[in-house]
Amino acid sequence: MQLLLPLGFFPESLNGPTSSRLISLVVFCFKRLNMGDWAKKAEDQEVSKLVDQLNIESGSPYSQNNKSSDSNLPDPNSGEDGEPDVADPAETSLLIKILGKGLVNTKLSLDIQQKNPNSPLHSIKTFEALHLKASLLKGIYAMGFNTPSKIQETALPTLLADPPQNMIAQSQSGTGKTAAFVLAMLSRVNIGLNHPQVLCLSPTYELAIQTGEVAARMGQFCPDIKLRFAVRGEEVDRSKKIEEHILIGTPGKLLDWGLKFRLFDMKKITVFVLDEADVMIATQGHHDQCIRIHKMLRPECQMLFFSATYDKEVMDFARLIVADPTIIRLMREEESLDNIKQYYVKCKNEDNKYNAIQNIYGCISIGQAIIFCHLDQKQLALFSHCMTRSTRGRMVKTSAYGVSRCGFGLSETRRTAAWLAAKMTSDGHSVAVLSGDLTVEQRLAVLDRFRSGLEKVLITTNVLSRGIDIEQVTIVVNFDLPVDVRGNADCETYLHRIGRTGRFGKSGIAINLITDEKSMKVCTDIEKHFKKKIEILNTDSADDIEKIGT
Numbered sequence: 001m002q003l004l005l006p007l008g009f010f011p012e013s014l015n016g017p018t019s020s021r022l023i024s025l026v027v028f029c030f031k032r033l034n035m036g037d038w039a040k041k042a043e044d045q046e047v048s049k050l051v052d053q054l055n056i057e058s059g060s061p062y063s064q065n066n067k068s069s070d071s072n073l074p075d076p077n078s079g080e081d082g083e084p085d086v087a088d089p090a091e092t093s094l095l096i097k098i099l100g101k102g103l104v105n106t107k108l109s110l111d112i113q114q115k116n117p118n119s120p121l122h123s124i125k126t127f128e129a130l131h132l133k134a135s136l137l138k139g140i141y142a143m144g145f146n147t148p149s150k151i152q153e154t155a156l157p158t159l160l161a162d163p164p165q166n167m168i169a170q171s172q173s174g175t176g177k178t179a180a181f182v183l184a185m186l187s188r189v190n191i192g193l194n195h196p197q198v199l200c201l202s203p204t205y206e207l208a209i210q211t212g213e214v215a216a217r218m219g220q221f222c223p224d225i226k227l228r229f230a231v232r233g234e235e236v237d238r239s240k241k242i243e244e245h246i247l248i249g250t251p252g253k254l255l256d257w258g259l260k261f262r263l264f265d266m267k268k269i270t271v272f273v274l275d276e277a278d279v280m281i282a283t284q285g286h287h288d289q290c291i292r293i294h295k296m297l298r299p300e301c302q303m304l305f306f307s308a309t310y311d312k313e314v315m316d317f318a319r320l321i322v323a324d325p326t327i328i329r330l331m332r333e334e335e336s337l338d339n340i341k342q343y344y345v346k347c348k349n350e351d352n353k354y355n356a357i358q359n360i361y362g363c364i365s366i367g368q369a370i371i372f373c374h375l376d377q378k379q380l381a382l383f384s385h386c387m388t389r390s391t392r393g394r395m396v397k398t399s400a401y402g403v404s405r406c407g408f409g410l411s412e413t414r415r416t417a418a419w420l421a422a423k424m425t426s427d428g429h430s431v432a433v434l435s436g437d438l439t440v441e442q443r444l445a446v447l448d449r450f451r452s453g454l455e456k457v458l459i460t461t462n463v464l465s466r467g468i469d470i471e472q473v474t475i476v477v478n479f480d481l482p483v484d485v486r487g488n489a490d491c492e493t494y495l496h497r498i499g500r501t502g503r504f505g506k507s508g509i510a511i512n513l514i515t516d517e518k519s520m521k522v523c524t525d526i527e528k529h530f531k532k533k534i535e536i537l538n539t540d541s542a543d544d545i546e547k548i549g550t
């Protein structure tokens with residue numbers, strides 16, 4: 001079995017940090033090989049009937065929104081077509097029946113949840129039913145996936161269909177979107193052709209690496225499929241065309257390689273995946289780069305957009321640039337998962353916020369925690385400078401260590417990750433800080449240490465709000481609630497942040513720390529937006545805290 005490891009999967013020419021990551025990934029894949037899980041197959045008659053019904057009633061398994069395929073892209077700011085906020089209910093009601101139900105009980109085991117037709121993790125069919133290549137099926141089972149989740153079961157037949165169909169898909173955080181599009185990417189590769197055929201764009205370095213790791217694991221029995229990361233720090237020989245089949249990376253790097261250096265031909269791309277599509281469309285820098293790439297692709301290229309959230313403008317825009325997409329959407333109240341219990345804590349001031357965290361830690365056992373802060377640029381720059389100097393490239397006890405060494409201005413800049421990290425460290429917690437201001441190597445090192453459990457608390461910013469998949473995270477704390485530039489609730493970011501816990505049906509806790517009317521209003525607006533209760537938690541009461549931990 002060891003001989004089947006995906007050595008051929010890894011590009012020969014990789015050097016730098018990513019290649020060593022790939023080596024450890026081989027080891028990782030090897031460790032995780034679990035061929036004992038082959039057998040389990042769950043069929044649920046009732047929901048199978050629903051799907052059959054769906055086929056009959058809609059004439060197509062999925063909603064079709066036949067928008068223009070015009071490759072002359074419209075002005076993203078002009079969006080005046082007045083489309084409804086959610087997809088036409090008549091078109092999507094059946095889909096929503098399958099996808100939209102929240103998880104019902106956080107305490108149920110994964111298996112039970114997957115058998116529950118009301119759970120978005122419920123599987124209607126088996127992976128075999130998708131008629132995948134045997135080597136891919138083997139990879140899926142080796143990852144421990146027995147049955148597809150709802151998004152996988154619903155999306156994969158369309159993703160794998162011939163002729164290829166475009167898709168704009170939404171499913172809640174941690175329900176298996178990445179695995180779905182990665183499977184589609186791997187299935188589409190023609191190993192007879194030695195050039196890039198699949199592009200997968202991620203908003204951050206970490207997410208690109210994580211997606212590549214999923215692809216490597218899933219493709220571990222497909223040694224001929226080659227993948228390459230197109231991320232910051234990844235060197236490329238400009239005199240040689242890229243030969244790997246799949247490129248996963250950030251838009252800027254892919255644009256450099258494809259357009260500036262012409263190291264591969266965009267016209268030969270057959271699958272284009274936009275992960276976290278809404279942020280890729282809505283964020284200025286990403287938007288421009290993604291659209292430039294998109295414009296260079298052939299109209300026949302399969303476009304796959306995935307995210308847990310799409311606001312109206314983003315969805316309208318996506319529907320304009322993706323020709324005839326199959327759209328899988330959730331209703332607003334179904335976007336947040338019931339397995340993530342949400343609370344808010346009223347605090348008098350920043351110090352009091354810290355006390356709330358202390359009290360929670362004192363009363364319940366927490367696997368790993370992610371704490372989201374707002375960091376202003378000045379603080380970040382100073383903090384990062386201190387860290388670089390104090391650690392000399394090594395990431396040991398990163399943040400707090402660096403902070404104390406450089407004498408970070410604790411008094412007036414209390415509301416910072418550094419301040420929080422220092423305080424938590426002095427209380428005996430093992431803490432790491434990850435912000436967009438670190439070098440990519442530092443960021444990856446911090447994340448790796450946290451992922452492997454060396455640090456139990458990760459203090460971070462929105463840079464890690466999306467996609468990062470760490471099973472052991474049981475609690476997410478919004479030390480500062482996410483707001484947009486005008487100070488209004490940033491509901492999408494909130495949902496992605498809390499989605500770092502409660503992965504694939506596990507139970508999770510999200511805690512929002514509130515200090516004033518402004519932050520209370522943000523919290524209430526988020527509650528109203530998702531139509532999901534955020535309960536008050538009194539962290540001065542051990543009894544109350546214990547209740548949330550049960």
Ligand SMILES: Nc1ncnc2c1ncn2[C@@H]1O[C@H](COP(=O)(O)OP(=O)(O)OP(=O)(O)O)[C@@H](O)[C@H]1O
Nearest residue numbers: 145147148149173174175176177178179467469504
């Ligand atoms: N069919 C499956 N069976 C068991 N586990 C699965 C299955 N599909 C995905 N998973 C696991 O569930 C976790 C979440 O999956 P994934 O990261 O694909 O979710 P996502 O929807 O992309 O999340 P996000 O919205 O945060 O990006 C991962 O650890 C993944 O390995």
